[in-house]
Amino acid sequence: MIVFDTDSTDGLETSHFDFIIIGGGTSGLVVASRLSEDPSINVLVLEAGTNRLNDPRISVPALAISAFEDPDFDWNFKTTPQEQLNGREMLANKGRTLGGSSAINMGMVIYPSCSGMNAWEELGNPGWGWDGFSPYIRKFQKATPPSKESEEHFGDVGYKQEDQGSDGPVQVSFADHYMPYYGAWMKTFEMLGYPQADNPINGTGTGPFINPSAVDPVTHTRSHSAAAYLTAETRARPNLRVVTGALVKALLLEKGTDGVEASTVVFSKGQEVYSVSVGREVILAAGATQTPQILELSGIGDGELLQRHGIETVINNPYVGRNMQEHGIIPYSFEVADGLPSADMARDPDVAAAAMTSYEKDGSGPLGYIQFAAAFMPCVDLPQEQRNEMVESIKALIKNPETPRALQKQLEAQAKLLEIPEETTAQFILAPFQLNPREEIPKRAFGPSHPGNFISICTVLSYPLSRGSVHIGSNKAEHAPVIDVGTLSNPVDLELHARHCMWADRVAATEPFASLLKKGGYRLHSQEPVDLERAKELCKELVMSNYHFCGTCAMMPEEDGGVVDSRLKVYGTTNIRVVDASVFPLIPRGNIQATVFAVAEKAADIIKGDI
Ligand SMILES: Cc1cc2nc3c(=O)[nH]c(=O)nc-3n(C[C@H](O)[C@H](O)[C@H](O)COP(=O)(O)OP(=O)(O)OC[C@H]3O[C@@H](n4cnc5c(N)ncnc54)[C@H](O)[C@@H]3O)c2cc1C
Known part of the structure; x- marks a missing residue:
């Protein structure tokens, strides 16, 4: 049981804080923990959400979806109706608790590519190419090799301990057991001409692989950023203060000779409003949908937009909140052969109760790990x-x-x-359950709402061209930002994604995978394989949010439309930085939390270097 009082606001307004970090989520806690390693530096973290460090809905890896829609865990945002997706609103769930989205996500650990990271550097960000960035992919993690049983099951999964990080805070591990689909996944891609990928942490190559998750292999608990970075030793530091339920409303800005300076952070907690003075810097880590919101509420953004909402423009930068990128994910769900397992079996209360009993006894059973596999593929x-x-x-x-x-x-x-x-254009994901994108309620979309047991082959565009935006819809931090995600709005994305979906059907029809699926069984996406034109229509109907929102305060040269420079400082300011997924100039090739952790680790070093 972790006891960590984050409720008190006593003395906050009269205390001195060198750094005020806004958002105690994935990136914010990395930076808080690293900066407060130096006892002479005082750090305050303001997190709008809750402190639920002991809650099983966060700590039990396979209970991820149970936190969805609950305001104690989830902002539960939705996008605007997406014209290009037949007017559908997409889900935009986001963590609202210590640990942020890493506390409610699916836990997959997927690494960016060399070419994708080198593109960051080529966009005008010295030091952010593969060579400068990849050490931080190892710094955030402590990787544990696959179990003997997994090795027997798969043979060599291409894992080499010397490639991995071995003493970082986030536990990265593989599942204890795998259902039969995973071995078949590897072999089927090989049959189709794509043998196992090189260890993906090295950032190259295509092909299938068994990916690890952010799970502690000993306790079988989720290794989210609060669990990993707010350790007992960190929580005890007298120079680190964390306050939850603290919604930052705006930064008060002053114009100086060297630029605009944030002097005060204004936040509300309950009915009270507080103002805290900024010693050195404000670090924005509110995530890609709310960091731009805070900048705009403070007067940094598109002057016309700010004027419409009655906010005085301090820095006119129309790129704040633009350039939003998101992968989108399209699931093809197939009924499995009679007698074969699937996570859908948990709809049976006896199965669910047995899984919980086993987990409570010693962490064993299906609740203690997250079982996914992936593949990086070109458009074949x-x-x-x-x-x-x-x-x-x-x-x-x-x-x-x-x-x-x-x-x-x-x-x-x-x-x-x-x-x-031969460059990757899509990530394929094998998920051991059904997905129902035609359902609008998250728990029905992700839960076993259709009878029968299914697995899903999902496709994700690695480098989508489509762009969206996020902006304030009012001058109040309490109001949700307006998220116009733009998924599949570029016709190239639509065609590429449709072609990859058709290939998902091919994987399902190829041995040995095909024999694990029920002959003539139900296919939730469409009963029969479809041609390219129909596949495009299906894409619009089925694409789901992959929750990889990023890019809304892009790190690029100012003259090219950037919001932060390569030291993560907001243009025109002397003491405001952004360290979360907003700064990605280009989305990485797969799930983004590993890149978020690594960006935050690198950010901490940059900030320390500037002190
Ligand atoms: C449902 C879901 C599933 C996902 N699955 C995966 C996966 O399997 N693998 C993977 O790699 N990635 C996954 N992701 C993506 C990944 O988790 C996120 O991209 C990453 O965690 C974002 O980190 P961040 O620091 O940018 O923001 P967050 O972790 O979201 O942190 C932002 C924090 O800021 C707080 N905040 C916001 N506004 C304010 C304010 N005004 N004042 C104070 N605090 C504020 C929020 O409450 C939150 O705690 C998933 C995301 C979600 C939501």
């Missing part, structure tokens, strides 16, 4: 002529004077990636 069936057409359409967009400058630069990098036929 894309004829060269179509590839050329796609590249040409990107080039036309780059030349279009209406395309924002930041996007032009990013598209140049993305066109280069698409020109390489």
Whole structure:
């Protein structure tokens, strides 16, 4: 039982804090923990959400979805109706508790690619290419090799301890047991010409792999950022203060000769409003949907937008909140052969109770781990002529004077990636349960709402060209930001994703995977395989949020449409930085939390270097 009082506001307004970190989520707690390693530096973390460090809905890895929609854990945002997706609103759930989204996410640990990271550097960010960034992928983690049983099951999974991080805070481990689909996954891709990938932490190659998760292999608990970085030793530091239920409303800004300085952070807790003075810096870590909101509420953003909401413009930067990127995920769910398992079996209360009993006894059983596998794949069936057409359409967009400058630069990098036929264009994910994108309520979409036992093959575009935005809809922090995610709004994304979905059907029809599925069984996406045009329609109908929102305060040169520089400082300010997923100039090739952890670790070193 962790006892950690984060409720008190006593003496806050008269205390001195060198750094005030806004958001005690994935990135915020990394930076808080690293900066407070120096006892002479006083750090305050203001987290709008709860302190639920002892709650099983966070700590039990396989209970992830149970926290959805509960305001004690989840902001439960939705996007605006997406015209290009037949007017659907997408889910935009986000962690609202210590640990942020890492406390409620699916736990998959997936690494970015060399080429994707090098594109960050090429976009004008020295030090952020693969060589400068990859040490931080190892710094955040303590990796444990797969169990003997897994090795017997899979053979060599390409894991090498010397490639991994071995003394970082976040526990990264593999499941204890795997259902039969995982071995078949590896073999089926091989049958299709794509053998096992190189260890993905090295950032290269294509093919299938068994991915680890952020789970402590000894306690079988989730290793989210609060569990990993707010250790007993860190929590006891007299120079670190964490306050939960503290909703930051705005920063008070003053214009100085060197630029704009944040002097005060204003937040509310319950009915009270508090003002805390900034010693050195404000570090924004409120996530890609709320960091831009806080900047705009403080007067940093598009002047016209701010004026519409009665906010005085202090720094006019129209790129704040633009450039939103999100992968989107399309699940194809297949009924499994009679007698084979699936996580859908947990709908039976006796099965669920047995799993809980086993977990409570010694952490064993299916609740104690998260079982996924993945593959990075090029677009196999894309004829060269179509590839050329796609590249040409990107080039036309780059030349279009209406395309924002930041996007032009990013598209140049993305066109280069698409020109390489063997470069990853999608991530495939094997999930051991059904997904129901036609259901609007999250628990029904992610739960076993359809009778029968299923597994899902999901496809995710690695480097989507589509862009969205997030902006304030009012001048109040209490109101949800307006999230216009833009998924599949670029026709190239739609065609690429449709082609990958068709390939998911091919995986399902290839041995040995095919024999694990029920002959003539139910397919939740569509009963029969479909042609390209129908696959595009299905994409619009089925694409779900993958919750990988990023890019809304992009790190790029100011003249190219950036919001922060490569030391993560907001342009025009002397003491405001951003350290969360907002700063990604380009989304990485797969799930993004490993990149978020690594960005925050690198940010902490940058900030320390500037003290
Ligand atoms: C449901 C879900 C599933 C996911 N699954 C995976 C996965 O399996 N693998 C993977 O790699 N990635 C996954 N992700 C993505 C990943 O978890 C996030 O990209 C990452 O955690 C974001 O980190 P962050 O620091 O940018 O923001 P967050 O972790 O969201 O932290 C932001 C924090 O700021 C707080 N905050 C916001 N506004 C304010 C304010 N005004 N005042 C004070 N505090 C504020 C929030 O409450 C939150 O705690 C998933 C995300 C979600 C939501």
